[in-house]
Amino acid sequence: MKSFAEIDIENNGNYLKLLSAVSKLSGLFSESAIPFINYRVAENIFCRSFDAGNLSRSDTAFDANYNSIGVGLKTFVCNSNNSNEKVAEFNSLSRVIADFQGKDLAHKLAEFRNERIDLANRLYNIESSLYHIVARKDSELVLFETDYDKIDIENIHAVKQNSASLQFEDGKNFYSFNYSKSTLFRKFYIPNNAFKLPIEILEDPYTLLLELFEDKALKPATDKFVRGENYVILPLYGIKNKEKFVFEKSGLNQWHAGGRKRDYGEVYIPIPAEIHKQFPNFFPERDQLFELKIPTGEVFSAKVCQDNSKALMTNPNKALSDWLLRKVFQVKEGELLTIEKMNELGFDSVIICKDANGNYQIDKAKLGSYEQFITE
Incomplete structure (x- = not known):
């Protein structure tokens, strides 16, 4: 496919214009000649400009x-033709990783990395993938695309290890793993045909802001995330003795409960009492379909x-199990979902969003997000 810079230029779009505009305001944050763009801002500009789903x-x-x-x-600062950048974190798997060394560790890291890519493919029906890079240099942005390949486990070689990190290659890319941060890095190279966008950083961005907002009535944002009003986070686990676990006979493993014969699709997402206590109006009344x-x-x-009202279920109930258990977590019928599986895939909670019309959406939430949500 064409580069996103080319797509933007052909369609007379706003992507390059917005990147340039934000970069010109770099003087608000730094005296450097290197443009400053917060990575979240870069993500939002991309999704807005290309009507892409923000994940x-x-x-x-x-x-x-x-x-x-x-x-x-x-998006990163790059004064040479390459830069090592974070591509994955494995804090939840640090205990597992600690049992491996050298090439065995490289293989295990590759497995975890590839599983998370496969998970995202399943969740969002992704057919192919790539990296879009905004490298920042003196007075310019350098834009290019490169591969988003899974690590070729069978071709891992050139493994080097020291007290701080592990390095390896797979025939396509160079990777390094930082032990203390449980973080995997990949080296990105700037190609010769990368698109270069010159940037003139404003000498006095403060005056521009004062002129821009003076005596102007601006429309306030109405689509911001408001805790408990338009989103909640639900855990897929319980806590006992300060340790997380997945209920063996309820929740997503309800099919395993005794008392009667149960279908493997009989599951639900637990709704903690604290959610109803703090946000009693978020969900519809009990047994009301939505x-x-x-x-x-x-x-x-x-x-x-x-x-x-402790359970979020679908009708038919099997729809939830087919999606969350079989497709997302990929557990087989008769197999218990475990906290280890959740840690491996990097999520143990779901986020439920609600729009102004009462329409609900569900997506994965990162590890530990429920604890942070409920105590904010």
């Missing part, structure tokens, strides 16, 4: 979904049910 909130492998192309968005859109765009019929 950054779900902490998944990709930052955007552009016509079923998973896009990893990177539409719940999953990340692929498919819409389920759902309801809050059971004692104390």
